[in-house]
Amino acid sequence: MIATTELTLWTDVFSTKTGAVYQCDAERCWYVDFAGKVARFDHRNFLKLRKAVYAIDIEEKLLNTTTDPDVEIIFICACDHCYVLSLAQIINLKELLEGTFVMLELNHIIHDRLFSNSL
């Protein structure tokens, strides 16, 4: 559970039924609330997380008939966090990240069009 004092410093970027992403302007980072933990990601690691999740071929995993468990380990170099996710969780995380980056892109457009022009 996220403490309310922390939440006031965090901006809600995007959330789904399974998780949420918050941005902390003061720390210049993002907090990902997913799979039962809240993990902190700086700019570089957040992009690496996106790359790692997007690179997982979900269709290939669904069609895979081998007896391996449907579990994927998402490990990011030089990052404290690691995810061990089931196929359904990967789909959820991908959805969460896609939405997040659309929102960040939207935020960028707003900054670009509104704030830069008003200076």
Added chain:
Amino acid sequence: MKDLLRIKSLISSDIEALLNQQVKKEAFSSSVYLAMASWCNRNGYDFSSEYFFKQAEEERHHQLKFYKYILDMGGNAVSPEITGIKQEYNSFREVFEEALDQEISVTNSIKNIYARCMKEQDFITMEFLNWFLKEQREEEYKARRALELFEVIGEEGTGRWQIDKHVGQIKYDSEA
């Protein structure tokens, strides 16, 4: 909410991906020219071999220019993996035909990045790419001129020997 992605990087992730693709393309070109230099040298075309060694060096220089630009703008430059370099050619002429193809492909690729930059209004990358657009003028001219020599001189008799000699003298010095 601050625009954190923008604070950290001047280029968008799409432009970054395209620039990294270009790094790979330039590295590939450099390796292709090196293979051409080797083929020419093995077959006795020493001037052409020297010409391709220089071209390989130039492409490597271009690769580093893109690479450093990505890093300077706060992006992630990726060291490329280069495979599938053709080592054998059927004829002396084929080497130059493929060299021109390679240059055309590089020009198209740079045009593609430029078009994307225009869409995003990324004037900074456009300004950076201007140098490459000018460079491609020279690269394509040189490749086309080399092929022209095959037409003008002809390959019969000592033709190939003459072509080789003239390839080493190809220059492009338009200041326009």
